[in-house]
Amino acid sequence: MRLSALAALALAMTLGACVTAPSPSQYRAPQPTKPVDAERLWSGRWLEIARTPMSITDGCVAGASNYRLTASTRVAVRDTCQRDTPTGREVAVEGRGEILDPGTNAKLRVKYFWGFVTWDYWVLDRADDYSWFIAASPTLDKAFIYTREVPGRAERDALVRRLGELGYDVTRLEFPETP
Numbered sequence: 470m471r472l473s474a475l476a477a478l479a480l481a482m483t484l485g486a487c488v489t490a491p492s493p494s495q496y497r498a499p500q501p502t503k504p505v506d507a508e509r510l511w512s513g514r515w516l517e518i519a520r521t522p523m524s525i526t527d528g529c530v531a532g533a534s535n536y537r538l539t540a541s542t543r544v545a546v547r548d549t550c551q552r553d554t555p556t557g558r559e560v561a562v563e564g565r566g567e568i569l570d571p572g573t574n575a576k577l578r579v580k581y582f583w584g585f586v587t588w589d590y591w592v593l594d595r596a597d598d599y600s601w602f603i604a605a606s607p608t609l610d611k612a613f614i615y616t617r618e619v620p621g622r623a624e625r626d627a628l629v630r631r632l633g634e635l636g637y638d639v640t641r642l643e644f645p646e647t648p
Contacts, residue, residue, distance in 0.1 A: 497609045499635055501575035502594045507568060509599045510592065511536045511544045511577070515615035518625060519632075519642045523611070530646040531555040534615065542568040546579050555648045593635045603632050612637045619647050 505511075517532030526532070529550030537545040544566035551557040562581055569576040575592040588606065590613075595602035601620070605612040614628045625644075633639040 497636065498591055498605050498607045499593060501573065501592050503575070504572070505574040505592055505595065506599070507538055507541070507544075507574040510574070510595065510602060511538045511566070511568075513617075515602070515617065516619060516647060517550075517613060517645065518616050518620060518647065519612075519614040519629060519644050521611045521613070521641060522643045526550065526645075528553050529560060530557070531648045532645055536566075542571050544568065544577060544579075550645070551648075555646055594631060601628060603628065603635065605632075605635070605637060609637055612642070614642075 513536065515534045515536070517534065520526065520532065530553065532548070532550040535547040535549070539545050546564040546566050547561060548564070549559055549561040552560055564579040564581040566577045566579040568574050569578055569589070577590045577592075578587060579590065580587050588611070590604045590611075591607055593603045593605055600618070601614070601616040601624075603612070603614050612632060614625075614632060616624075616628075620628070629639050629642065632642075
């Protein structure tokens with residue numbers, strides 16, 4: 470195992486010791502606005518356009534999440550980014566997702582690093598054509614904007630405004646370089 474992989478594992482285990490699913494009394498995010506077609510949203514590659522700054526993503530640009538529906542409520546997740554530049558070394562982490570609200574399919578719990586790190590993601594809004602979606606943790610401490618293609622400035626600004634309308638402090642967002 471390479472030194473960087475060992476460091477990432479150590480970091481994940483440290484984070485995992487403090488990461489738990491929030492209790493309903495901690496929820497600040499609004500309920501998802503639309504049901505999700507699991508086969509359309511939880512499949513394929515999504516580009517990370519904006520995100521909450523986190524130490525685990527320092528130096529990561531050109532982020533993407535790759536989803537694969539493996540059963541009606543199970544999703545394989547592979548999150549990637551490039552180190553420092555869009556052509557830098559790829560960094561990846563894989564997780565196992567579980568859809569928490571079958572039928573609506575907008576709430577996903579992902580376990581990374583053999584379950585040491587667990588994050589809940591709610592799809593707060595999405596495009597009718599599934600060209601973008603906005604996700605956040607139920608406590609609004611993490612937020613993400615994803616698109617299928619790199620958006621123009623006007624579309625990016627509209628998505629940021631929408632995230633703000635959903636209750637997230639968009640001044641905290643960072644916009645990692647995209648390919």
